[in-house]
Amino acid sequence: MIGRWIFIRGQAMGRRGWLALAALFIVALIVLMPLRMILGLTMPETITARSVEGSVWGGRIGDLNAGPLPLGTVDAGLEPLPLLIGRPQFAIARDGFSATIAPSRIIHANGSVQIPDGLGGLPVTSVGLGDFSAAMADGQCTEAQGTLSLTLAALGPLLPDAITVSGQARCEKGALVVPMRGPQGMERLTLKIGGDGRWQADLTLAGLPQETVEALKSSGFDTRPGGIGIGTSGTF
Template sequence: MARRLGVLAGLVLVWLIVLLPLKAVMMLAGGAGAFGYPDVYGSVWDGRIYGLRMAGMPVREIEMSADPLPLFVGRLAARWRVSDDSARGSGHVVLGRETIEIRDMSLLVSIDRLDLQTLPGLDRSQMIDIDVDSLSMRAGQCEAAQGRVRTAALERFAASYGFEGPSMLGILSCENGALVLSLDGAAADLEVTGTVRMTGQDYAWDMELRTGRPELAEVLALAGMTRNGDIWIYQGSERLAIE
């Protein structure tokens, strides 16, 4: 009898978790004051967040579909989908007390949305294609990462000056607790190599551009790069925009 009552109580608890309003979960996480959203609808099983602010800009809609069972061991597992003109994609996330796991993520996002430093004249509406097979972080430290980042932004940038620019490819990995993006791209008139290191608080970049195009000298200097012949060095760091 006691065993049956225990099973029944467990089923009732699962059902209550399934019906838990997503708004209640968001309030526990900090509410509108922390995330800046105007509206939340549905349950953790099938909910939507409207206007969540990322890098200071609102996202039109984020769909969340949670798996209730991991909640029993203190973890939240959910599928998500982002719908916005400057950010769209989907993936799977698992949140624990000190861990974050991302799997099967595909995201197309504008340079402007990521609040990245860019070259003067670079079209910030250009998109970055991010594919993450897996990413594991613990206590803010990157443990394992596998994924790729692609963008044609420099091709468009170079074309505006009438020459050929590279299509960029980046590979994700972990190094000393930081998420590292190793970038590489080469074309007839411009070659780029470098790395971007990201932690939970900031990101830093160390880039090297090689070009013999004299018309780029003023633009690269205005971007804060230093010159050594045909090689331009671009280094710096920025705090991440959490809002």
């Protein structure tokens, strides 16, 4: 009897009913779409993760890496409004960090990220972000704003304290550039990131005692106008 009733209802269902059923089916597919699938289709190869779980609207990404930045395990979800203009972007968050990521773009990043392997030849231990946003298009920096800071471990027994430098991000000649200074203005570091993934970092220290200067020269620093410095570079 139940089977006969379903059959009769199916025969009686009009065009509007079938459209409503199809719409519900599409909505169900979207709601239940795996986060892993959308990330794989929209994010560049520089975005990697150990695991991706959950739906596109509310999932979890294990050991997320954005280029050289290990962001850790984050909660993630697709933001619906940017889809109206064809831009998929994801809100991600964990304790001490939040941001929105999209293809070739990071938006309103706040918090800190630990860097266990340093930054090239510099002993960078962490990166701090204050309302930091940056975008790349066709290999060029098109937008950059907010604050970026780097904390460096002690450079030797004569400089036992960590050094923190910070500055405002900007686009310059197609590259993302962040000129940073320490609290006293004696430490300066310039970070440049190109749209091709190549980066350069140059650290200059001024006002150091001669014995400290000589010790740092023996570890790779060279003489600069007004102080000593060291440069390093790499590719994301």
